[in-house]
Amino acid sequence: MDKVVQVEGLRKVYGATVAVDDVSFEVHEGEIFGMVGPNGAGKTTTIECLEGLRTPDAGTVRVLGLDPQRNGKLLRERTGMQLQQSALPDRMRVWEALDTYSSYYAKPVDWKPLLAQLGLEEKRPAPFAKLSGGQKQRLFIALALLPDPQLVFLDELTTGLDPQARHAIWDLVRDIRAKGKTVFLTTHFMEEAERLCDRVAILDHGRIVALDTPPNLIHGLGAEERVAFTVAGGPSPALQSALSGIGRTEVQGERVVVHGKPDGETQLVSEVIGLLTAQRVVFRDLRTEQATLEDVFLGLTGRQLRD
Amino acid sequence: MRGLAKTAWMEAKLFLREPMSAFFTLIFPLMYLFIFGAISGNEPAPQYGGQRMLDTAVPSLIAMIIGITGLMPVTMTMATYRERGILRRLRTTPVASWVVLAAQVIVNFAMSCAGMLLLIAAGTLVYHVRFEGNALSVLGGFILSSLSFFGIGFMLAGSLPTVRSAWVAGMALLYPMMFLSGAFFTVDLLPKAVRTISAFMPLTYVVNLLRGLWAGDAWSKHVLDAGVLVGLLVVGVVVSTKAFRWES
Numbered sequence: 001m002d003k004v005v006q007v008e009g010l011r012k013v014y015g016a017t018v019a020v021d022d023v024s025f026e027v028h029e030g031e032i033f034g035m036v037g038p039n040g041a042g043k044t045t046t047i048e049c050l051e052g053l054r055t056p057d058a059g060t061v062r063v064l065g066l067d068p069q070r071n072g073k074l075l076r077e078r079t080g081m082q083l084q085q086s087a088l089p090d091r092m093r094v095w096e097a098l099d100t101y102s103s104y105y106a107k108p109v110d111w112k113p114l115l116a117q118l119g120l121e122e123k124r125p126a127p128f129a130k131l132s133g134g135q136k137q138r139l140f141i142a143l144a145l146l147p148d149p150q151l152v153f154l155d156e157l158t159t160g161l162d163p164q165a166r167h168a169i170w171d172l173v174r175d176i177r178a179k180g181k182t183v184f185l186t187t188h189f190m191e192e193a194e195r196l197c198d199r200v201a202i203l204d205h206g207r208i209v210a211l212d213t214p215p216n217l218i219h220g221l222g223a224e225e226r227v228a229f230t231v232a233g234g235p236s237p238a239l240q241s242a243l244s245g246i247g248r249t250e251v252q253g254e255r256v257v258v259h260g261k262p263d264g265e266t267q268l269v270s271e272v273i274g275l276l277t278a279q280r281v282v283f284r285d286l287r288t289e290q291a292t293l294e295d296v297f298l299g300l301t302g303r304q305l306r307d
Numbered sequence: 308m309r310g311l312a313k314t315a316w317m318e319a320k321l322f323l324r325e326p327m328s329a330f331f332t333l334i335f336p337l338m339y340l341f342i343f344g345a346i347s348g349n350e351p352a353p354q355y356g357g358q359r360m361l362d363t364a365v366p367s368l369i370a371m372i373i374g375i376t377g378l379m380p381v382t383m384t385m386a387t388y389r390e391r392g393i394l395r396r397l398r399t400t401p402v403a404s405w406v407v408l409a410a411q412v413i414v415n416f417a418m419s420c421a422g423m424l425l426l427i428a429a430g431t432l433v434y435h436v437r438f439e440g441n442a443l444s445v446l447g448g449f450i451l452s453s454l455s456f457f458g459i460g461f462m463l464a465g466s467l468p469t470v471r472s473a474w475v476a477g478m479a480l481l482y483p484m485m486f487l488s489g490a491f492f493t494v495d496l497l498p499k500a501v502r503t504i505s506a507f508m509p510l511t512y513v514v515n516l517l518r519g520l521w522a523g524d525a526w527s528k529h530v531l532d533a534g535v536l537v538g539l540l541v542v543g544v545v546v547s548t549k550a551f552r553w554e555s
Contacts, residue, residue, distance in 0.1 A: 051399065073401045081399035086392035091324040096317055103313035104400040143396075 003062075004029050004151050004182045005050060010059035012045050019045040021206040023059070027151075032173065032183040034197030036190060036293070042206040043186035044084055047155050050184070051081055064150060077106060080144030082137070084155040090129035094120055094139055097128065098146070105147045114142045118172060134165030141172055152176055154185040158192060170196050190293040194218075202297060209300045214293055221299050223291030227272045228257045229283040239281060246271050310402050314410040318384075322414055328380035332415075332422045335375065336368040337429055339491075344434050362437050365430045366521035367490045369449065370513040372422040374484055377456025378463070378477040381415050385464030386473035389555050398553045408551070412457055419453050439523040448520045448533075452513040455536045458543015459509065465550030484510040489518075512536055 005027035012020040020042040027033040035043045048054040049061055052068030052075055061068055066075050088097050098111035115121050118138045123131060131139065137157055144152050154173065158166040173196060176183055187193055193200045194214045201211040210217055234254050235243070243249040247260035247268065260268035269288045276283055297303075322328050340361070347360045388394045397407060430436035459480070467473045485491060487501060488510035494502055505511050516532035526533060 053398065076399060076401045083392070083395055083399060086396035086399075088396065089321050089388070089393060091321055092317065096320070100313050100317045101400060103310045104397075104402040106401075140396075 002029055003027070004064060005033075005184060006060075006062040007046075007050070008060045010046065010049060010061060011057050012042075012049060012054065013057050018206050020049070020056075023203075023206070023208055025201055025208060025211060027182060027184055028199075029150075029182055030177065030180060031198040032177050032185065032196055034193040034200045035184070035186045035203055036188065036193040036200055036297075037203035039188055041188075041203040043188075043203055044155055045206075046203070047153055047184065047186055051079070051153055052076070077147055078150055080147060080149035080152040082140040082144045082152075082154045082157060084159070086140070088128040088139075091127050093125050093127055094131070095124045097139060098142060101143050102146055107148070108146045109148045111142070111146060114145055117175070118142045119168070132165070134161050134168065137161065137165075137169060138172065141169075141176075145176070149181060151182045151184065154183060156186055156188070158187065158189065166192070190297060194293045200293065202293075202300065204297075204301050210296065217293060217296045218291050221291055221296050222261065223295050223299070224259050224261050225268045225291070226257055226259055226289040227269050227286065228255065228289070229272075229276075229286040230254050231256060231281060231283050235281075239276075239279060242275055242279065243272070246275065311406045311409055311413075314402075314406060315413045318410050318414040319417065322380060322418055325380070327383070328418070331375045331379055332372060332418050333425060336372050336422055336426050339368055339371070340364065340426060340429055341433075348434075359437070361430060361434045362522075363493075363518055365426060365436050366445075366517040367514055368426055369423050370452065370488070370510060370517050371485060371490045372419050372426070373449070373452045373456050373513055374481055374488075374490070374510045376415050376419045376422075376453070377458075377460040378481045380418070381411060381457050381460030382463045382473050382477045383470065384411060385461060386467065386470045389464070389552060390470045392554070394553045404551060404553070408461070408547075412454070415457060416450075416453055419449075423449065438521065440521045441523070444526065445517065445520045447526075448516045448529075451533065451536050451540070452516065455509065455539040455543060456513070458540050458547060461547030462543055462550060465547050465552065468555060484508045487511075489514045509535065509539055 003026050005025075007026070008024050010020055010023040011018070023042070023046060035046060037043055045054065049056045050063050050068060052063075052072040055069060063075055064078055068075055092100075095111075095115070098114065102108040102111055115124060118141060120135065120138055120142065123135055123139075126135075128136070128139070141154070141157075144154070157173070158169050161169065170192070173183055173185070185197070197214065199211065199213055200217065201208050202217075203209070210220075212220070231239070231254055235251060235256050240249060240251060240256075243256065243258055247258050249259075250257045258268065258272050260271075273286075343364045344361060351359050394407070427436075427438075431438075460477070463473050463476050467476055483504075487494065487497075487505045488508050489505065490510065494505050494511070497505075512532040512535045516529050516536065519529050519532070520526075
């Protein structure tokens with residue numbers, strides 16, 4: 001099956017608030033599909049409709065070819081889910097959680113290798129309450145992998161984690177994809193979506209405002225790139241005029257910033273370095289700044305991501 | 308079935324690791340037995356119609372175990388599991404809701420039984436408490452009373468919004484019942500107004516039923532007690548099934 005998730009015209013209303021409004025998308029087998037957007041954009045509502053935890057007000061949802069409302073139990077046998085707000089009893093130990101949850105599936109994988117794979121081996125006898133945020137999330141990933149799922153849902157997986165723990169979790173998510181599984185995740189970190197996801201749907205006020213691969217989204221924005229570097233004593237007038245030939249150039253003391261539009265053919269940074277090398281200019285602290293998904297969001301909605 | 312067995316075993320371990328549950332169901336009634344024993348000993352006393360005090364204290368304390376278990380561990384566990392998202396996590400697995408509830412019933416019943424056996428063992432060994440009833444009959448009364456009180460616990464946990472409110476409601480029901488149901492004092496000696504209040508307390512019927520069965524009464528002498536508890540059980544099952552929610 002190529003299309004693991006198919007959503008058509010999904011709508012969910014809470015009272016007077018339209019949480020999800022006419023959302024349609026597909027998730028392909030073997031990809032990491034990300035749904036990004038600010039808090040309250042409708043990400044969790046969407047994922048919970050896919051998981052069968054909420055009933056859509058309109059639209060059709062198919063997950064692994066199943067209707068989550070009608071075949072919820074079968075779907076839960078074949079998918080792994082990590083929820084944004086969930087917990088285990090404080091005094092339940094790591095191994096006990098895996099052992100108990102295994103008993104809920106018809107054909108669970110052996111949980112012992114999962115412990116090692118997720119780096120929880122030495123936390124095996126630790127009670128849930130004593131785990132760090134990152135360890136709890138790794139345990140939840142392990143629980144989500146117990147049914148040997150075709151599809152794994154990860155809702156706001158790294159919220160509240162420090163950067164180091166976040167990077168470790170990203171590696172684990174890539175491992176899941178490497179095993180041929182499909183990952184559907186939500187996040188409000190644009191950086192996470194950009195670095196982790198094969199395709200990204202940007203959600204705002206319950207609607208999908210863009211859906212593509214991160215490079216295509218960024219390229220589509222047509223945002224300018226910047227190359228900045230420092231020249232001891234400041235750039236000579238000759239260098240300045242040569243740089244102006246590449247792109248708009250600003251000089252602040254010894255710091256030089258060259259702006260340029262990516263045109264797909266030439267790379268701004270290689271042009272600048274080529275020029276500096278040709279003129280034998282000694283430079284340091286060279287940095288390039290390219291547009292990110294953060295800028296894409298700003299460009300599409302006119303707003304910064306609320307965090 | 309494997310899921311139920313594993314869950315019940317896990318819940319039993321969690322029950323014993325939770326100091327509150329383990330203390331109040333297993334140790335607290337035993338403490339009262341020794342306090343009563345120290346106060347009065349187990350000699351015939353006129354205020355108990357010539358009966359020996361601890362002979363009636365043991366079935367009363369068994370009733371107290373039932374009240375405590377239904378209103379503390381059952382209520383608090385379910386309310387906590389919902390508020391903290393533990394039920395939400397369970398809901399993402401194929402496990403059925405009845406398995407989650409059945410595991411609680413099994414474990415809390417087993418723990419109440421353990422509390423009862425400790426009490427009977429201590430009463431028999433230390434104070435030579437006499438038992439004149441039919442063991443199966445007492446067990447039947449114990450099962451009926453326990454299930455009725457678990458029903459109250461599930462109703463509270465299902466219908467109150469937070470753990471704190473469930474705790475307050477449980478305590479507000481439990482404390483007056485412990486003192487006014489006859490579990491501690493014979494209600495016959497209390498003023499009429501108090502006896503009227505006592506008649507509205509479910510635990511009063513548990514105390515009457517178990518004390519009677521313990522002393523050798525036939526069930527036919529306790530139709531009212533049994534009827535009230537069966538009625539409570541039915542209401543408990545209906546309301547708690549309707550009120551059950553996976554999340555708050």
